[in-house]
Amino acid sequence: xxxxxxxxxxxxxxxxxxxxxxxxxxxxxxxxxxxxxxxxxxxxxxxxxxxxxxxxxxxxxxxxxxxxxxxxxxxxxxxxxxxxxxxxxxxxxx
Amino acid sequence: xxxxxxxxxxxxxxxxxxxxxxxxxxxxxxxxxxxxxxxxxxxxxxxxxxxxxxxxxxxxxxxxxxxxxxxxxxxxxxxxxxxxxxxxxxxxxxxxxxxxxxxxxxxxxxxxxxxxxxxxxxxxxxxxxxxxxxxxxxxxxxxxxxxxxxxxxxxxxxxxxxxxxxxxxxxxxxxxxxxxxxxxxxxxxxxxxxxxxxxxxxxxxxxxxxxxxxxxxxxxxxxxxxxxxxxxxxxxxxxxxxxxxxxxxxxxxxxxxxxxxxxxxxxxxxxxxxxxxxxxxxxxxxxxxxxxxxxxxxxxxxxxxxxxxxxxxxxxxxxxxxxxx
Numbered sequence: 001x002x003x004x005x006x007x008x009x010x011x012x013x014x015x016x017x018x019x020x021x022x023x024x025x026x027x028x029x030x031x032x033x034x035x036x037x038x039x040x041x042x043x044x045x046x047x048x049x050x051x052x053x054x055x056x057x058x059x060x061x062x063x064x065x066x067x068x069x070x071x072x073x074x075x076x077x078x079x080x081x082x083x084x085x086x087x088x089x090x091x092x093x094x
Numbered sequence: 095x096x097x098x099x100x101x102x103x104x105x106x107x108x109x110x111x112x113x114x115x116x117x118x119x120x121x122x123x124x125x126x127x128x129x130x131x132x133x134x135x136x137x138x139x140x141x142x143x144x145x146x147x148x149x150x151x152x153x154x155x156x157x158x159x160x161x162x163x164x165x166x167x168x169x170x171x172x173x174x175x176x177x178x179x180x181x182x183x184x185x186x187x188x189x190x191x192x193x194x195x196x197x198x199x200x201x202x203x204x205x206x207x208x209x210x211x212x213x214x215x216x217x218x219x220x221x222x223x224x225x226x227x228x229x230x231x232x233x234x235x236x237x238x239x240x241x242x243x244x245x246x247x248x249x250x251x252x253x254x255x256x257x258x259x260x261x262x263x264x265x266x267x268x269x270x271x272x273x274x275x276x277x278x279x280x281x282x283x284x285x286x287x288x289x290x291x292x293x294x295x296x297x298x299x300x301x302x303x304x305x306x307x308x309x310x311x312x313x314x315x316x317x318x319x320x321x322x323x324x325x326x327x328x329x330x331x332x333x334x335x336x337x338x339x340x341x342x343x344x345x346x347x348x349x350x351x352x353x354x355x356x357x358x359x360x361x362x363x364x365x366x367x368x369x370x371x372x373x374x375x376x377x378x379x380x381x382x383x384x385x386x387x388x389x390x391x392x393x394x395x396x397x398x399x400x401x402x403x404x405x406x407x408x409x410x411x412x413x414x415x416x417x418x419x
Contacts, residue, residue: 027112027129045131092098093366094105094116094125 004046005074008037010064017058024052030085040085096132099369101362105142109151119143133157158296171292179302185406190307197239199413200310204233204246206327206415211253213418214330220256257334264348265341274357278348279337281358282368286333289372293395295321301399324398327415332391336375345371384414
């Protein structure tokens with residue numbers, strides 16, 4: 001299963017939509033800043049997310065961009081303060 | 095395969111937006127929050143609370159939810175997909191009722207178990223592995239179920255005698271014991287078999303079979319006999335090998351066991367080490383000889399369940415157990 005690695009950044013003047021966007025994106029990735037998310041998705045998951053974003057985002061008022069990173073770029077990402085996304089198949093122990 | 099193991103006894107599992115949120119029941123402390131799309135299975139060991147909204151989500155999306163005791167005994171589970179394959183189940187029950195087909199299938203499971211057991215012992219250079227060769231011939235020639243089960247029982251005793259010699263000092267055991275397991279190695283074997291049975295049960299459910307109607311294991315109220323059949327060919331290569339490597343690599347030591355209840359139990363703090371090794375093994379990839387492609391062991395379990403369905407529906411002349419070389 002090929003994975004997509006993406007960074008999602010958005011801005012909107014509408015408080016309600018901002019909250020909805022954050023809530024939606026939390027279900028797909030991890031929050032890095034107030035309006036920046038990272039996600040590691042399959043193609044099906046991305047298609048699903050894309051559909052939801054198209055409905056939610058107001059084309060006139062908001063801006064939203066999804067940056068797809070090639071696997072080499074993910075490997076070379078330099079980070080401070082967080083671990084980066086876990087692979088989807090990695091187990092969690094709580 | 096995103097599996098979440100909940101070891102914390104006072105955990106509160108809920109659905110928050112599209113995320114799985116695990117918090118301590120008393121207080122606000124969030125232990126884990128992750129997107130539900132990355133969760134395929136939740137295993138609860140202990141008394142965690144699952145909210146109705148999360149339960150509903152799991153049922154709709156086919157996320158497996160399994161309840162186990164803190165010691166690893168299986169209570170109940172919500173399986174990944176409801177079995178829609180009714181023709182497969184009818185064929186399964188027919189085969190169960192037909193003595194010739196039942197014996198033929200039981201024999202395949204025993205042969206799978208013996209072959210893989212032999213490989214594990216031989217690879218590790220266990221003294222006495224040759225004795226299992228005779229059992230293979232005996233199983234091939236067994237004329238009825240009782241004889242077959244007798245061969246299997248004798249072979250299992252011989253297998254465990256040889257297996258015990260592969261364990262480090264302090265972990266060797268005289269024989270396989272359960273309910274309760276009388277030594278640490280037996281205790282780990284029991285845990286691994288419980289996890290394996292759970293995997294087999296969900297694989298069978300996904301394939302559309304009834305895990306409770308088996309061929310080698312007799313049916314009994316509440317006993318997942320087909321899951322027990324399917325796990326035979328995987329016992330040594332998955333469960334026994336994980337136990338062996340955990341102990342021989344000193345990832346688990348005698349200090350990881352607690353004896354206060356009169357028999358050794360894996361300490362709660364040591365559970366993640368055990369489960370991690372188990373998950374690593376299931377994620378390991380292996381070439382499937384019949385399908386001719388690389389699969390993880392977890393996918394291999396499902397592939398075997400599907401091969402069984404194919405056989406039951408008459409698409410394959412016989413069930414071919416998964417064997418390693």
